[in-house]
Amino acid sequence: MTQRKAVSLISGGLDSLLATKVMLEQGVHVEGINFFTGFCVEGHTHAIRKRDQQKEKRNNALWCAEQLGVKLHIIDVIEEYKDVLLNPKHGYGANLNPCQDCKTFMIHKALEWIKAHDFDFIITGEVVGQRPMSQRKDLMPVIARESGANDLLLRPLCAKNLPETLPEREGWVDRSRLLDFSGRNRKPQMALAAQYGFTDYATPAGGCCFLTDENYSKKVVDMWQHRPSRDYELDDIMLLKVGRHIRPKDNFKLIVGREEGENKFMEGYRKQFISIYTTSHPGPLVLLDGRDISDADIELAGRITARFGQGRDAETVDVEARLPGGEIKTFQVAPMPPHAIKPEWYV
Numbered sequence: 001m002t003q004r005k006a007v008s009l010i011s012g013g014l015d016s017l018l019a020t021k022v023m024l025e026q027g028v029h030v031e032g033i034n035f036f037t038g039f040c041v042e043g044h045t046h047a048i049r050k051r052d053q054q055k056e057k058r059n060n061a062l063w064c065a066e067q068l069g070v071k072l073h074i075i076d077v078i079e080e081y082k083d084v085l086l087n088p089k090h091g092y093g094a095n096l097n098p099c100q101d102c103k104t105f106m107i108h109k110a111l112e113w114i115k116a117h118d119f120d121f122i123i124t125g126e127v128v129g130q131r132p133m134s135q136r137k138d139l140m141p142v143i144a145r146e147s148g149a150n151d152l153l154l155r156p157l158c159a160k161n162l163p164e165t166l167p168e169r170e171g172w173v174d175r176s177r178l179l180d181f182s183g184r185n186r187k188p189q190m191a192l193a194a195q196y197g198f199t200d201y202a203t204p205a206g207g208c209c210f211l212t213d214e215n216y217s218k219k220v221v222d223m224w225q226h227r228p229s230r231d232y233e234l235d236d237i238m239l240l241k242v243g244r245h246i247r248p249k250d251n252f253k254l255i256v257g258r259e260e261g262e263n264k265f266m267e268g269y270r271k272q273f274i275s276i277y278t279t280s281h282p283g284p285l286v287l288l289d290g291r292d293i294s295d296a297d298i299e300l301a302g303r304i305t306a307r308f309g310q311g312r313d314a315e316t317v318d319v320e321a322r323l324p325g326g327e328i329k330t331f332q333v334a335p336m337p338p339h340a341i342k343p344e345w346y347v
């Protein structure tokens with residue numbers, strides 16, 4: 001018998017780990033695919049922030065693939081994903097997460113991939129009723145249809161609750177050995193993980209990307225509201241993951257490094273943004289993101305920068321502002337008093 005080949009959407013969470021394992025147990029050749037949208041929660045911020053230093057800096061998708069002994073293809077979809085986020089046909093979830101369109105997009109990409117690589121079908125770790133937006137029972141066939149995958153899409157963890165797919169009908173997989181998980185209860189998954197001997201799997205709280213995070217989503221919306229167009233580049237969305245974001249005026253905001261790791265990360269952006277720091281006292285690196293920035297704006301930014309440094313109680317602080325072209329402006333400011341930094345400035 002020909003060994004059938006499936007591609008598994010591996011996010012790094014427990015469900016896709018288990019779904020893949022269920023298929024491997026049935027003798028299917030499985031390779032993983034992981035789409036990089038720029039919003040993924042993987043390693044990035046853990047590597048930057050000190051308070052996260054204890055957390056293991058691992059890419060969970062790679063870790064899953066290693067546990068399973070399967071090949072993982074990490075595919076950059078940053079550009080194509082913009083349309084998913086900017087124009088989701090089915091709207092957003094609780095925050096800026098366009099889960100239904102996101103799933104449809106990823107399964108469609110996986111379909112293109114299996115066609116190009118001569119694979120037979122696609123598997124995901126979805127479970128009926130687990131997430132309100134993308135894993136409702138009535139939406140599962142919609143996602144299968146709109147992605148174009150139709151019955152080439154098999155969800156091993158809940159397949160018995162869904163109509164038969166081609167791999168089941170053709171006998172490539174044994175339906176009786178698939179599962180019937182449903183709902184938000186995670187105990188069946190945990191029991192199956194224990195049965196397979198997986199103990200150290202990731203347990204992301206909200207979802208697999210930053211778009212499910214309320215604070216992050218607010219920053220994205222603020223960015224769009226203050227730009228001529230509702231668009232973004234990878235650098236924008238990376239910078240939304242670091243620092244305090246303070247918008248004292250409509251035409252600019254400050255990104256204030258909260259610790260050394262963030263300051264170092266932000267150093268890499270000094271050729272793109274005006275950067276400010278205090279020279280008379282230790283303090284954060286601050287990036288100024290905006291347009292039509294005047295000298296008065298830079299001075300205001302300098303005063304706020306001084307507020308977050310060790311010179312916050314000094315009468316005056318020396319500040320240096322470096323423009324993207326390399327020009328340097330130096331000046332002295334009085335640190336802004338704490339009450340003058342309005343709560344509504346914090347994005």
Ligand code: SF4
Nearest residue numbers: 098099102207208209
């Ligand atoms: S949580 Fe993020 S990555 Fe996961 S389906 Fe929703 S939008 Fe897509």
